[in-house]
Amino acid sequence: MKLSEYAQIIKANKPMQRLMVAGAGCKLALAIATNTTVLLALYGIVMGNYNSLYLPMMVLGYVYAVPFFLLSMRTSQKKGQRASLIRYVSVALICYVGVLVLLLVNSHGNPSLTLSFPFKGGGAINLYTILFIVFFGVGYGTYYATADMPIPMVADCSDYETYRSGKYIPGIMGTMFSLVDKLVSSLAQTLVAFIFLACAGLSELPDDSTPYSMGIKVAVIIMFCVIPMLAWGATLLAMKGYTLTGAKMKEIQAVNAARKAAIEQGMSLEEAMERYQTVDQVPEQLRN
Known part of the structure; x- marks a missing residue:
């Protein structure tokens, strides 16, 4: 096939256009918010104790992900994948408003306004930690459960293309979606490096010896909260007009x-x- 033929399919298949936006949004949100460097900066530099925070928070995230994965499957079976994607991305977006507020009020070096776990040198659990666990856990669980949900929806777009044009081209539809998916995955690491450079003035990615600065905190907030929230907003807008x-x-x-x-x-x-x-x-x- 020629590139012009791919372009024509995308132009005529409106649901596929919207699914590509949703898929790219979900993938970008997951790729950046779970990036190792971003998490190191969040737990190690901003919160001040990577060793005591990273493992418990990731375990909690996966614990929350299991019930929401099951709930999203049940919603998909009853109301369709579009309804499930909209519902749980909306929950993630709402919860991350809470995470954003908590990161904004975080005070480096203040035990009452930072995450704290009694694990590997950490302190006692405080109210800030409890609120963070709730908002982050539910938000992480819902967006992790929906991160790959657009992929099986490609089959619906393929059936729609057969219905629209008479062409049975599931391989081509999957290739187009996979291309967008891989481009977004490749873009994530580049964005991480660029944002650390722009906000914190770093010439290289931070590590556990990098000192705290307001620039690093701003970079972490942008990557851990703002970009995922914008991506989920784009997903919800795309799915609003998704007719399948x-x-x-x-x-x-x-x-x-x-x-x-x-x-x-x-x-x-x-x-x-x-x-x-x-x-x-x-x-x-x-x-x-």
Whole structure:
């Protein structure tokens, strides 16, 4: 295929456009917020004790992720993947408003306004830590559960392309989405380096010997909260106009099945597409 043909498919397939935005947003949010350097700067430099904080916070994040993963699967089965993605990305966005506020009020060196765990030299758990665990845990659990949700939705966009144009090209649809996914993953590390350079004036990525500065705190807030929140906002805007709901996909699959059956019986593709355009025209046995 020529590049112009790929461009034409993307131009005509509106759901695929929106899914690419949603997929890129979810992937970018996860890639940057879980970047090793960002977490080292957050727990080691801003909070002051990487050894006592990193492991407990990551374990808590995965503990929260399990129930939300199960809930997102249940919502997807009942209401469709679009509804599930919107619901749990919205929860993540709301929770990270709380995380953002906590990071803004964080005071380096003040035990009552920083994270604290009684683990490897840490202090006693305080109210700040409890609030951070709640907001971060629920937020992390929901966005981790939805991070890869756009991937299976590519199949819906492929079915829609078959419904729209008559072309069965799942490999091409997957390739286009994978390209965007890989570009975003590659961009994440570049953004991390650029933001540390722009905000903290660092010539290289920070490590455990890098001293605290307000510039590093600003960089951490941007990467740990602001960029993911903007990415989730873009995801929600993209999904607002995403038309491939669970009910719509049942109609599309029924029409595609009717056209396929007609073609197998000798009808041309053009005739089949003309004959079956809505679910009302599909034989009853193919509607379920």
